[in-house]
Amino acid sequence: MSKTAITAEPGIPMIIITREFDAPRDLVFRAHTDPDLLVQWLGPRDLTTTIDRYETRNGGTWRFLQTDAEGNTYGFHGVFHGEPSPDGIVQTFEFEGASGHVCLQTATLAERGGKTLVRTVSAFQSVQDRDAMVASGMERGVHDSGERLAELLARLQAS
Amino acid sequence: MAADQLSLVFGALADPTRRAILTRLAEGEATVAQLAAPFSVSQPAISKHLKVLEHAGLVSRTRRATARLSRLEAGPLREVTTWLARYQRFWDESHERLDDLLAALQAAQEDNGPPEPGGDSEGNHDE
Numbered sequence: 001m002s003k004t005a006i007t008a009e010p011g012i013p014m015i016i017i018t019r020e021f022d023a024p025r026d027l028v029f030r031a032h033t034d035p036d037l038l039v040q041w042l043g044p045r046d047l048t049t050t051i052d053r054y055e056t057r058n059g060g061t062w063r064f065l066q067t068d069a070e071g072n073t074y075g076f077h078g079v080f081h082g083e084p085s086p087d088g089i090v091q092t093f094e095f096e097g098a099s100g101h102v103c104l105q106t107a108t109l110a111e112r113g114g115k116t117l118v119r120t121v122s123a124f125q126s127v128q129d130r131d132a133m134v135a136s137g138m139e140r141g142v143h144d145s146g147e148r149l150a151e152l153l154a155r156l157q158a159s
Numbered sequence: 160m161a162a163d164q165l166s167l168v169f170g171a172l173a174d175p176t177r178r179a180i181l182t183r184l185a186e187g188e189a190t191v192a193q194l195a196a197p198f199s200v201s202q203p204a205i206s207k208h209l210k211v212l213e214h215a216g217l218v219s220r221t222r223r224a225t226a227r228l229s230r231l232e233a234g235p236l237r238e239v240t241t242w243l244a245r246y247q248r249f250w251d252e253s254h255e256r257l258d259d260l261l262a263a264l265q266a267a268q269e270d271n272g273p274p275e276p277g278g279d280s281e282g283n284h285d286e
Contacts, residue, residue: 004247004254006246006247006250010169010173011174019250019254021257022262027265028261040256041254041259041260043249043253044249044253045256131165131166134243
């Protein structure tokens, strides 16, 4: 069951992602801002995330790299705007393969009944940027996951 | 689908009249007059919308006797759905991993950090 709701309206350069997590708000906030935790979940399992720098503070910069099974590496970087807090994590986000195409992300965390709803609004510079981001920016390692699953199963059976 | 083709499809879908035209065409072929009937816009205006839809590959037009019929081409719409599905999978899998991580962190907190007996349970936050 897909619990992650993604809204991408035609003609509007925005993506809104909402997801509820069964954990208190402070912990969900930590998982989003502590680099040691972030690398453990951001991206599909077949991408390895490594942190180059991560300064969780107003004006702090961050950069991480994602490496796929073939060894292709993709860099992303950005800047925090305002002190990151559960009420708002505001940051720029830029894929290094498309320098100058910057997206502004605002994540808000709302706790209700011990669960936390995370709502992330990404505002792009243009609809074309938004579409390109969705089309190419984050599909790596996912499109041929069926093939990789087969390889993994073969490896598991061999060992 | 090439990125600019995708832009054409999104551009075409950005207009409510064009979306309504596609919805109508999903029921079957129609003439410009039939398409214009539910709207308070002229037939030339509908024709302009059809040109945009045709350019995006969402509509094809055929001539049958004297009537010019428009037909829905669903292929690009299916590709748009696939386009979002990949992005959806990226976040679905990330968020499932985050679910697991949050569960593990909470289990570790329960194992390692039980409140001091008789102490105040919220008291360990000042450094």
